[in-house]
Amino acid sequence: xxxxxxxxxxxxxxxxxxxxxxxxxxxxxxxxxxxxxxxxxxxxxxxxxxxxxxxxxxxxxxxxxxxxxxxxxxxxxxxxxxxxxxxxxxxxxxxx
Amino acid sequence: xxxxxxxxxxxxxxxxxxxxxxxxxxxxxxxxxxxxxxxxxxxxxxxxxxxxxxxxxxxxxxxxxxxxxxxxxxxxxxxxxxxxxxxxxxxxxxxxxxxxxxxxxxxxxxxxxxxxxxxxxxxxxxxxxxxxxxxxxxxxxxxxxxxxxxxxxxxxxxxxxxxxxxxxxxxxxxxxxxxxxxxxxxxxxxxxxxxxxxxxxxxxxxxxxxxxxxxxxxxxxxxxxxxxxxxxxxxxxxxxxxxxxxxxx
Numbered sequence: 325x326x327x328x329x330x331x332x333x334x335x336x337x338x339x340x341x342x343x344x345x346x347x348x349x350x351x352x353x354x355x356x357x358x359x360x361x362x363x364x365x366x367x368x369x370x371x372x373x374x375x376x377x378x379x380x381x382x383x384x385x386x387x388x389x390x391x392x393x394x395x396x397x398x399x400x401x402x403x404x405x406x407x408x409x410x411x412x413x414x415x416x417x418x419x420x
Numbered sequence: 421x422x423x424x425x426x427x428x429x430x431x432x433x434x435x436x437x438x439x440x441x442x443x444x445x446x447x448x449x450x451x452x453x454x455x456x457x458x459x460x461x462x463x464x465x466x467x468x469x470x471x472x473x474x475x476x477x478x479x480x481x482x483x484x485x486x487x488x489x490x491x492x493x494x495x496x497x498x499x500x501x502x503x504x505x506x507x508x509x510x511x512x513x514x515x516x517x518x519x520x521x522x523x524x525x526x527x528x529x530x531x532x533x534x535x536x537x538x539x540x541x542x543x544x545x546x547x548x549x550x551x552x553x554x555x556x557x558x559x560x561x562x563x564x565x566x567x568x569x570x571x572x573x574x575x576x577x578x579x580x581x582x583x584x585x586x587x588x589x590x591x592x593x594x595x596x597x598x599x600x601x602x603x604x605x606x607x608x609x610x611x612x613x614x615x616x617x618x619x620x621x622x623x624x625x626x627x628x629x630x631x632x633x634x635x636x637x638x639x640x641x642x643x644x645x646x647x648x649x650x651x652x653x654x655x656x657x658x659x660x661x662x663x664x665x666x667x668x669x
Contacts, residue, residue, distance in 0.1 A: 331451070352453050362557060363453035366460050
């Protein structure tokens, strides 16, 4: 690649099946969004992993600061009552 | 060998030889993503070839297997287009070869969906979805390179100029083509020429490429008269079965 312009990095999200949400599966390089979707199709859905693909340029994702993890996430650690684990759920309920 | 077997082998050989060429890119693609894209296409066309070889074996009735046709025939017995045995060259040559072929095969498979032969129609109905994607992929790359940088434009124009003389053969019917067309099993290949050219014109216009003008076209592949490239390709492809007959894993 040397003196040539590198293709930007894209993050790939795949929807496994209807009713599920798109999940981040990885990243790849592509010149534009169309190519990113085709590359994602070839790299991430060869084994029938999905029925829908989203791509977004990695630079467009805003991320939390790992240095602030204590302040961001620690306070939730001791609030066990927020987990709905005290309900009996029927077996038929999935994806909850 | 009857005409129908010959025709089915022609379709199968196209897939096998193109798959072998595309497979040569495995591990050598310009980037990982395109490396995988090409090998995916290779596996699609190899899959199509296998269906056709299996069906050819049945129609031929000589008790042969798909492997016998792929690994144990000499180059004069192969009926693939000369276009497909041409070396990969650079990325532009590989893409241009693919575009010319995808463009043609999408037209062929669309007609084969209506074949009076149910097995051929069934294979076509699976293959058409794959080819639709291949054509989208190769067309976009032709446009991307043609309308890209000065270097990419020059390379893809060179590829078109080099490969153009092998496209005439797509529309030259052989005896088995004519026989299949008369039975409604396969389309009359001459009838596909206009639409094929229209699509080339359309994509080349968008890619800012010049459609080459050939004064003479190569032909012969469909009846077993090949360029020197096929023998070398088969040496690689058939080496294992020739050296260790019956080897399997």
